[in-house]
Protein backbone atom coordinates (compact mmCIF):
# COMPACT_ATOMS: atom_id res chain seq x y z
CA UNK A 1 0.00 0.00 0.00
CA UNK A 2 2.89 2.35 0.62
CA UNK A 3 3.59 2.96 -3.08
CA UNK A 4 -0.05 3.97 -3.55
CA UNK A 5 0.21 6.41 -0.69
CA UNK A 6 3.44 7.84 -2.04
CA UNK A 7 1.86 8.18 -5.47
CA UNK A 8 -1.09 10.05 -4.05
CA UNK A 9 1.21 12.19 -2.06
CA UNK A 10 3.29 13.19 -5.03
CA UNK A 11 0.23 14.16 -6.99
CA UNK A 12 0.96 11.60 -9.71
CA UNK A 13 -2.74 11.13 -10.21
CA UNK A 14 -3.34 14.82 -10.81
CA UNK A 15 -1.76 15.65 -14.15
CA UNK A 16 -3.88 18.74 -14.62
CA UNK A 17 -3.11 20.02 -11.14
CA UNK A 18 0.59 19.53 -11.74
CA UNK A 19 0.15 21.56 -14.87
CA UNK A 20 -1.74 24.21 -12.98
CA UNK A 21 1.10 24.34 -10.51
CA UNK A 22 3.48 25.18 -13.30
CA UNK A 23 4.77 21.75 -14.35
CA UNK A 24 5.30 21.57 -18.06
CA UNK A 25 4.10 17.97 -18.61
CA UNK A 26 0.51 19.02 -19.10
CA UNK A 27 -2.60 16.90 -19.17
CA UNK A 28 -1.09 14.03 -21.12
CA UNK A 29 -3.61 11.52 -19.93
CA UNK A 30 -7.31 11.63 -20.59
CA UNK A 31 -9.00 11.91 -17.22
CA UNK A 32 -12.54 10.58 -17.47
CA UNK A 33 -13.22 11.20 -13.80
CA UNK A 34 -16.27 13.18 -12.78
CA UNK A 35 -17.00 14.99 -16.05
CA UNK A 36 -19.59 17.02 -14.17
CA UNK A 37 -16.77 18.51 -12.12
CA UNK A 38 -15.17 19.83 -15.27
CA UNK A 39 -18.31 21.42 -16.57
CA UNK A 40 -19.00 22.88 -13.15
CA UNK A 41 -15.62 24.61 -13.15
CA UNK A 42 -15.17 26.29 -16.50
CA UNK A 43 -11.54 27.09 -15.80
CA UNK A 44 -10.65 23.41 -15.87
CA UNK A 45 -8.80 22.97 -19.17
CA UNK A 46 -10.28 20.62 -21.76
CA UNK A 47 -7.87 18.50 -23.73
CA UNK A 48 -8.19 20.67 -26.81
CA UNK A 49 -7.70 23.79 -24.73
CA UNK A 50 -4.67 22.90 -22.64
CA UNK A 51 -2.64 25.76 -21.31
CA UNK A 52 -0.62 26.14 -18.15
CA UNK A 53 -2.48 27.99 -15.44
CA UNK A 54 -0.43 29.11 -12.51
CA UNK A 55 -1.98 28.51 -9.16
CA UNK A 56 -1.64 31.31 -6.70
CA UNK A 57 0.41 30.44 -3.65
CA UNK A 58 -2.68 30.22 -1.47
CA UNK A 59 -4.45 27.89 -3.90
CA UNK A 60 -1.43 25.66 -4.21
CA UNK A 61 -1.28 25.46 -0.44
CA UNK A 62 -4.88 24.20 -0.30
CA UNK A 63 -4.12 21.52 -2.88
CA UNK A 64 -1.12 20.43 -0.82
CA UNK A 65 -3.17 20.45 2.38
CA UNK A 66 -5.80 18.28 0.68
CA UNK A 67 -3.21 15.79 -0.54
CA UNK A 68 -1.56 15.73 2.86
CA UNK A 69 -4.93 15.11 4.55
CA UNK A 70 -5.48 12.13 2.27
CA UNK A 71 -2.03 10.73 2.93
CA UNK A 72 -2.40 11.03 6.71
CA UNK A 73 -5.97 9.69 6.76
CA UNK A 74 -5.02 6.68 4.63
CA UNK A 75 -2.13 5.95 6.92
CA UNK A 76 -4.60 5.69 9.82
CA UNK A 77 -7.33 3.81 7.99
CA UNK A 78 -5.02 1.30 6.34
CA UNK A 79 -3.14 0.39 9.49
CA UNK A 80 -4.90 -2.85 10.40
CA UNK A 81 -3.71 -2.86 14.02
CA UNK A 82 -5.62 -1.72 17.06
CA UNK A 83 -9.17 -1.48 15.67
CA UNK A 84 -12.00 -2.61 17.94
CA UNK A 85 -15.59 -3.21 16.90
CA UNK A 86 -17.62 -0.35 18.34
CA UNK A 87 -21.12 -1.13 17.05
CA UNK A 88 -22.80 -3.33 14.49
CA UNK A 89 -25.91 -1.62 13.13
CA UNK A 90 -29.09 -3.51 12.30
CA UNK A 91 -28.50 -2.86 8.60
CA UNK A 92 -25.05 -4.49 8.75
CA UNK A 93 -22.98 -1.28 8.88
CA UNK A 94 -20.06 -1.68 11.26
CA UNK A 95 -18.25 1.04 13.18
CA UNK A 96 -14.75 0.31 14.43
CA UNK A 97 -12.74 2.53 16.73
CA UNK A 98 -9.11 2.98 17.55
CA UNK A 99 -7.14 5.17 19.93
CA UNK A 100 -4.33 7.00 18.18
CA UNK A 101 -0.98 7.75 19.83
CA UNK A 102 -1.76 10.92 21.78
CA UNK A 103 -5.12 9.60 22.95
CA UNK A 104 -7.62 10.68 20.29
CA UNK A 105 -10.25 8.09 19.45
CA UNK A 106 -11.12 7.77 15.76
CA UNK A 107 -13.95 5.84 14.14
CA UNK A 108 -14.14 3.87 10.93
CA UNK A 109 -17.50 3.09 9.43
CA UNK A 110 -17.81 0.32 6.86
CA UNK A 111 -20.98 0.06 4.82
CA UNK A 112 -22.22 -1.02 1.41
CA UNK A 113 -24.35 1.59 -0.38
CA UNK A 114 -26.62 1.04 -3.36
CA UNK A 115 -24.94 3.55 -5.68
CA UNK A 116 -21.83 3.73 -7.79
CA UNK A 117 -18.75 5.56 -6.45
CA UNK A 118 -19.35 8.29 -9.09
CA UNK A 119 -22.90 8.94 -7.89
CA UNK A 120 -21.72 9.05 -4.28
CA UNK A 121 -18.93 11.42 -5.23
CA UNK A 122 -21.50 13.66 -6.87
CA UNK A 123 -23.69 13.69 -3.77
CA UNK A 124 -20.87 14.07 -1.25
CA UNK A 125 -18.38 16.30 -3.03
CA UNK A 126 -19.70 18.00 -6.18
CA UNK A 127 -23.00 18.90 -4.53
CA UNK A 128 -21.64 19.33 -1.02
CA UNK A 129 -23.59 22.58 -0.52
CA UNK A 130 -26.84 20.62 -0.86
CA UNK A 131 -25.93 18.39 2.07
CA UNK A 132 -27.99 20.35 4.59
CA UNK A 133 -31.12 19.56 2.52
CA UNK A 134 -30.79 15.86 3.17
CA UNK A 135 -28.90 15.86 6.43
CA UNK A 136 -30.69 17.42 9.42
CA UNK A 137 -27.48 17.34 11.50
CA UNK A 138 -25.98 20.03 9.27
CA UNK A 139 -27.55 23.47 9.06
CA UNK A 140 -25.23 25.16 6.58
CA UNK A 141 -22.45 24.32 4.13
CA UNK A 142 -20.75 26.83 1.89
CA UNK A 143 -17.87 26.40 -0.55
CA UNK A 144 -15.64 29.38 0.12
CA UNK A 145 -12.89 28.59 -2.38
CA UNK A 146 -12.50 26.13 -5.26
CA UNK A 147 -9.12 25.20 -6.65
CA UNK A 148 -9.58 23.26 -9.86
CA UNK A 149 -12.23 20.59 -9.67
CA UNK A 150 -10.73 18.56 -6.87
CA UNK A 151 -9.96 20.89 -4.00
CA UNK A 152 -12.12 23.31 -2.09
CA UNK A 153 -12.39 25.10 1.22
CA UNK A 154 -15.74 24.65 2.92
CA UNK A 155 -17.47 26.08 5.95
CA UNK A 156 -19.90 23.78 7.74
CA UNK A 157 -22.22 24.46 10.65
CA UNK A 158 -23.90 21.65 12.54
CA UNK A 159 -27.54 21.91 13.54
CA UNK A 160 -28.77 22.58 17.02
CA UNK A 161 -30.71 19.34 17.12
CA UNK A 162 -32.27 17.91 20.21
CA UNK A 163 -30.21 14.99 21.38
CA UNK A 164 -26.98 16.50 20.08
CA UNK A 165 -24.99 16.29 23.28
CA UNK A 166 -22.06 18.18 21.80
CA UNK A 167 -23.85 21.40 20.89
CA UNK A 168 -23.49 23.43 17.73
CA UNK A 169 -20.09 23.48 16.02
CA UNK A 170 -18.62 25.04 12.93
CA UNK A 171 -15.77 23.76 10.77
CA UNK A 172 -13.46 25.31 8.23
CA UNK A 173 -12.01 22.54 6.12
CA UNK A 174 -10.03 21.85 3.01
CA UNK A 175 -11.78 19.11 1.01
CA UNK A 176 -10.04 17.12 -1.65
CA UNK A 177 -11.25 14.50 -4.09
CA UNK A 178 -9.24 12.15 -6.27
CA UNK A 179 -9.67 8.96 -8.21
CA UNK A 180 -7.16 6.17 -8.32
CA UNK A 181 -7.90 2.94 -10.13
CA UNK A 182 -11.31 1.76 -8.97
CA UNK A 183 -11.44 3.98 -5.91
CA UNK A 184 -12.54 7.53 -5.27
CA UNK A 185 -11.05 9.22 -2.23
CA UNK A 186 -12.61 12.19 -0.45
CA UNK A 187 -10.26 13.71 2.09
CA UNK A 188 -10.51 16.61 4.47
CA UNK A 189 -8.69 18.50 7.19
CA UNK A 190 -9.14 21.65 9.21
CA UNK A 191 -7.67 24.72 7.55
CA UNK A 192 -7.44 28.52 7.91
CA UNK A 193 -8.76 31.38 5.90
CA UNK A 194 -7.81 34.83 7.09
CA UNK A 195 -11.15 36.35 6.23
CA UNK A 196 -12.93 33.56 8.03
CA UNK A 197 -11.92 33.48 11.65
CA UNK A 198 -14.07 31.65 14.23
CA UNK A 199 -17.29 33.54 14.72
CA UNK A 200 -18.71 34.68 18.02
CA UNK A 201 -21.06 32.18 19.55
CA UNK A 202 -19.57 29.24 17.65
CA UNK A 203 -17.11 26.69 18.86
CA UNK A 204 -14.84 25.91 15.92
CA UNK A 205 -14.24 22.18 15.79
CA UNK A 206 -11.67 20.43 13.62
CA UNK A 207 -12.51 17.68 11.17
CA UNK A 208 -9.64 15.49 10.02
CA UNK A 209 -7.34 14.36 8.70
CA UNK A 210 -10.25 12.32 7.47
CA UNK A 211 -11.21 10.39 4.39
CA UNK A 212 -14.00 8.53 2.71
CA UNK A 213 -13.08 5.71 0.34
CA UNK A 214 -15.64 4.77 -2.31
CA UNK A 215 -15.04 1.52 -4.13
CA UNK A 216 -17.29 -0.40 -6.51
CA UNK A 217 -18.21 -3.72 -4.92
CA UNK A 218 -17.58 -5.47 -8.24
CA UNK A 219 -17.06 -4.49 -11.89
CA UNK A 220 -19.88 -2.46 -13.38
CA UNK A 221 -21.70 -2.60 -10.07
CA UNK A 222 -23.92 0.13 -8.78
CA UNK A 223 -23.03 -0.83 -5.24
CA UNK A 224 -20.12 0.72 -3.39
CA UNK A 225 -18.08 -0.15 -0.39
CA UNK A 226 -18.12 2.97 1.78
CA UNK A 227 -15.27 3.37 4.27
CA UNK A 228 -15.30 6.54 6.34
CA UNK A 229 -12.70 7.60 8.86
CA UNK A 230 -14.15 10.06 11.36
CA UNK A 231 -11.32 11.87 13.07
CA UNK A 232 -12.68 14.88 14.85
CA UNK A 233 -11.67 17.24 17.60
CA UNK A 234 -14.99 18.70 18.73
CA UNK A 235 -13.21 21.26 20.99
CA UNK A 236 -14.83 22.82 24.04
CA UNK A 237 -14.94 21.33 27.49
CA UNK A 238 -16.70 18.02 27.26
CA UNK A 239 -16.14 14.68 28.96
CA UNK A 240 -14.41 12.22 26.64
CA UNK A 241 -17.11 9.65 27.31
CA UNK A 242 -19.82 11.96 25.91
CA UNK A 243 -17.77 12.78 22.81
CA UNK A 244 -16.93 9.14 22.18
CA UNK A 245 -20.61 8.25 22.32
CA UNK A 246 -21.77 11.13 20.16
CA UNK A 247 -19.29 10.64 17.31
CA UNK A 248 -20.18 7.09 16.24
CA UNK A 249 -23.84 8.00 16.61
CA UNK A 250 -23.34 11.00 14.32
CA UNK A 251 -21.53 8.76 11.87
CA UNK A 252 -24.35 6.20 11.81
CA UNK A 253 -26.95 8.98 11.41
CA UNK A 254 -25.02 10.58 8.57
CA UNK A 255 -24.88 7.27 6.71
CA UNK A 256 -28.60 6.71 7.27
CA UNK A 257 -29.37 10.10 5.69
CA UNK A 258 -26.88 9.52 2.90
CA UNK A 259 -28.73 6.34 1.95
CA UNK A 260 -31.79 8.46 1.25
CA UNK A 261 -29.93 11.39 -0.26
CA UNK A 262 -29.61 10.55 -3.89
CA UNK A 263 -33.32 10.36 -4.64
CA UNK A 264 -34.00 13.71 -2.95
CA UNK A 265 -31.06 15.43 -4.61
CA UNK A 266 -31.86 14.14 -8.10
CA UNK A 267 -35.54 14.92 -8.08
CA UNK A 268 -35.01 18.42 -6.69
CA UNK A 269 -32.62 19.14 -9.51
CA UNK A 270 -34.90 17.46 -12.03
CA UNK A 271 -32.20 14.99 -12.95
CA UNK A 272 -33.53 11.53 -13.47
CA UNK A 273 -31.43 8.47 -13.95
CA UNK A 274 -33.43 5.44 -15.00
CA UNK A 275 -33.95 3.10 -12.09
CA UNK A 276 -32.26 5.42 -9.63
CA UNK A 277 -35.17 7.57 -8.56
CA UNK A 278 -36.30 6.37 -5.19
CA UNK A 279 -33.75 3.65 -4.66
CA UNK A 280 -32.15 4.10 -1.26
CA UNK A 281 -28.35 4.07 -1.44
Ligand SMILES: CC(C)CCC[C@@H](C)[C@H]1CC[C@H]2[C@@H]3CC=C4C[C@@H](O)CC[C@]4(C)[C@H]3CC[C@]12C
Pocket residue numbers: 124125128137138156158166169171175186188205207212234246247250251254
Ligand atom coordinates in the same frame (compact mmCIF):
# COMPACT_ATOMS: atom_id res chain seq x y z
C1 LIG B 1 -21.10 15.29 16.85
C2 LIG B 1 -21.06 16.61 16.13
C3 LIG B 1 -20.09 17.56 16.75
C4 LIG B 1 -20.75 16.49 14.65
C5 LIG B 1 -21.84 15.81 13.85
C6 LIG B 1 -21.84 16.17 12.39
C7 LIG B 1 -20.69 15.55 11.58
C8 LIG B 1 -20.85 14.05 11.51
C9 LIG B 1 -20.72 16.23 10.20
C10 LIG B 1 -20.47 17.74 10.31
C11 LIG B 1 -19.78 18.18 9.03
C12 LIG B 1 -19.85 16.96 8.14
C13 LIG B 1 -18.92 16.89 6.94
C14 LIG B 1 -19.19 18.05 6.00
C15 LIG B 1 -18.58 17.89 4.67
C16 LIG B 1 -18.11 16.71 4.20
C17 LIG B 1 -17.46 16.70 2.86
C18 LIG B 1 -17.97 15.58 2.00
O1 LIG B 1 -17.26 15.51 0.78
C19 LIG B 1 -17.91 14.26 2.73
C20 LIG B 1 -18.68 14.33 4.03
C21 LIG B 1 -18.19 15.44 4.97
C22 LIG B 1 -16.80 15.06 5.45
C23 LIG B 1 -19.17 15.59 6.18
C24 LIG B 1 -19.12 14.38 7.11
C25 LIG B 1 -20.02 14.54 8.34
C26 LIG B 1 -19.69 15.80 9.12
C27 LIG B 1 -18.30 15.69 9.69
